Amino acid sequence: MFDPRPLNVTVNGATVQRTVDSRVHLADFLRKELGLTGTHIGCEHGVCGACTVLVNGASVRACLMLAVQAEGCAVQTIESVAAPGGALHPIQSALARHHGLQCGYCTPGVVMTLLELQRESAGRAVSEHEVRAALSGNLCRCTGYQGMVDAALEVLNAPAAQS
Amino acid sequence: MKAPAFRYHAPTDVAQAVSLLASLENARVLAGGQSLMPMMNLRVAGPDHLIDLGRIPELAGVAQVPEGLLVGAMTTQRALETSAVVARLCPLLSEAVSNVGHQQTRNRGTIGGSLCHLDPGAELPVAAAALDAVMIARGPQGERRIAFADFPADYLTSTLEPGEILTHVLLPVASARAGSAFLEFNRRPADYAIVSVAAHVTLDEAGRVAGASIAVGGVSHAPVRLADAEAGLVGALADAAACAQAGRLAATLACDGDDLYPADYKQDLCETLVRRALGAAFKRAGAGHV
Numbered sequence: 001m002f003d004p005r006p007l008n009v010t011v012n013g014a015t016v017q018r019t020v021d022s023r024v025h026l027a028d029f030l031r032k033e034l035g036l037t038g039t040h041i042g043c044e045h046g047v048c049g050a051c052t053v054l055v056n057g058a059s060v061r062a063c064l065m066l067a068v069q070a071e072g073c074a075v076q077t078i079e080s081v082a083a084p085g086g087a088l089h090p091i092q093s094a095l096a097r098h099h100g101l102q103c104g105y106c107t108p109g110v111v112m113t114l115l116e117l118q119r120e121s122a123g124r125a126v127s128e129h130e131v132r133a134a135l136s137g138n139l140c141r142c143t144g145y146q147g148m149v150d151a152a153l154e155v156l157n158a159p160a161a162q163s
Numbered sequence: 164m165k166a167p168a169f170r171y172h173a174p175t176d177v178a179q180a181v182s183l184l185a186s187l188e189n190a191r192v193l194a195g196g197q198s199l200m201p202m203m204n205l206r207v208a209g210p211d212h213l214i215d216l217g218r219i220p221e222l223a224g225v226a227q228v229p230e231g232l233l234v235g236a237m238t239t240q241r242a243l244e245t246s247a248v249v250a251r252l253c254p255l256l257s258e259a260v261s262n263v264g265h266q267q268t269r270n271r272g273t274i275g276g277s278l279c280h281l282d283p284g285a286e287l288p289v290a291a292a293a294l295d296a297v298m299i300a301r302g303p304q305g306e307r308r309i310a311f312a313d314f315p316a317d318y319l320t321s322t323l324e325p326g327e328i329l330t331h332v333l334l335p336v337a338s339a340r341a342g343s344a345f346l347e348f349n350r351r352p353a354d355y356a357i358v359s360v361a362a363h364v365t366l367d368e369a370g371r372v373a374g375a376s377i378a379v380g381g382v383s384h385a386p387v388r389l390a391d392a393e394a395g396l397v398g399a400l401a402d403a404a405a406c407a408q409a410g411r412l413a414a415t416l417a418c419d420g421d422d423l424y425p426a427d428y429k430q431d432l433c434e435t436l437v438r439r440a441l442g443a444a445f446k447r448a449g450a451g452h453v
Contacts, residue, residue: 022171137265
């Protein structure tokens with residue numbers, strides 16, 4: 001390790017204490033140090049959105065944030081989204097139902113982005129434009145996005161919150 | 164790829180940060196990391212020391228002061244986008260910042276980072292140019308104020324001295340009968356702008372133009388102010404003819420072109436975007452003739 005630094009961070013509700021090299025980005029820390037391989041790495045320079053996670057509730061590119069920058073933060077990854085018993089989150093079920101994924105590589109990032117939109121839009125209707133703007137930061141080469149948009153609108157505009 | 168090795172520093176006040184930056188060889192300041200981190204991951208940048216400003220509370224936040232709107236350099240783009248104070252006092256900044264990248268990058272990206280990075284396709288420098296923003300920097304010699312017109316030095320380079328850190332940006336508060344608009348053209352929403360335009364106008368009681376500023380981005384290493392068009396607008400009726408005339412002047416701007424977007428293509432964009440941005444600014448200022 002060239003520049004070891006202590007790191008205290010909360011990941012999916014659990015307190016984590018590690019020593020990390022300062023050059024390690026958050027996505028690699030989650031994957032390699034914590035074994036949370038649900039966060040995918042695509043372009044590794046902030047374009048594709050595959051590595052999107054929530055830091056203190058806000059979506060971020062985990063490849064553009066150093067792990068040491070997460071000191072004291074609460075990080076939420078795709079592993080925390082389904083219920084402990086394995087029951088999918090309504091956003092995940094809707095994506096499956098509406099063919100909002102095919103290969104699945106971008107899906108964890110898409111789900112984290114939609115979770116942020118769901119939290120920010122709580123109590124009001126979201127428009128298709130808002131959903132598309134939110135998803136513009138997540139590249140998907142399989143679906144053409146329509147399924148994702150349909151899924152998001154169904155869940156986020158459901159009469160009673162499903163989550 | 165992964166960033167090359169460096170030593171990480173997380174100062175908790177500006178004095179510490181300035182002293183680190185002034186004393187360390189090949190050190191870079193890390194703001195939101197949405198440009199520097201990609202450059203490091205792509206090995207375009209390789210600082211030996213990274214000075215993270217993210218732990219300095221005094222650098223983040225927005226405050227109304229007698230001189231205008233004081234924005235901390237580390238205020239995130241998302242915080243600006245969602246700020247009711249910014250929307251009310253400096254709507255041009257609100258509109259420009261909503262065009263910056265994606266929400267995932269606006270959540271981390273900062274106003275100071277964008278203004279210091281000075282990407283020709285970036286939105287915030289264009290808004291800062293149109294607003295005559297004042298850049299407030301601190302260095303080993305103390306605080307210094309730099310007019311935004313004097314801030315860009317060259318491609319991706321500011322006139323900050325070695326050891327200086329941008330701490331705040333001072334923006335004018337929009338007056339009554341003022342209007343502004345930010346427009347850009349790109350192939351996909353949220354991309355860098357091929358050409359972007361920020362227009363800010365003030366009208367007099369008769370609906371004539373009392374003052375106008377128009378900045379164009381994407382055509383050169385730094386935003387360009389359309390001084391001729393601005394001067395020609397003063398005293399003119401705020402109508403469609405004035406917009407068209409400013410657009411025609413914008414079309415004569417010397418543009419840096421490339422194979423993908425040649426200079427004459429950018430000039431066409433300049434004309435259209437200036438005409439439309441000015442029209443929108445006039446409308447928002449209350450003009451009845453557009």
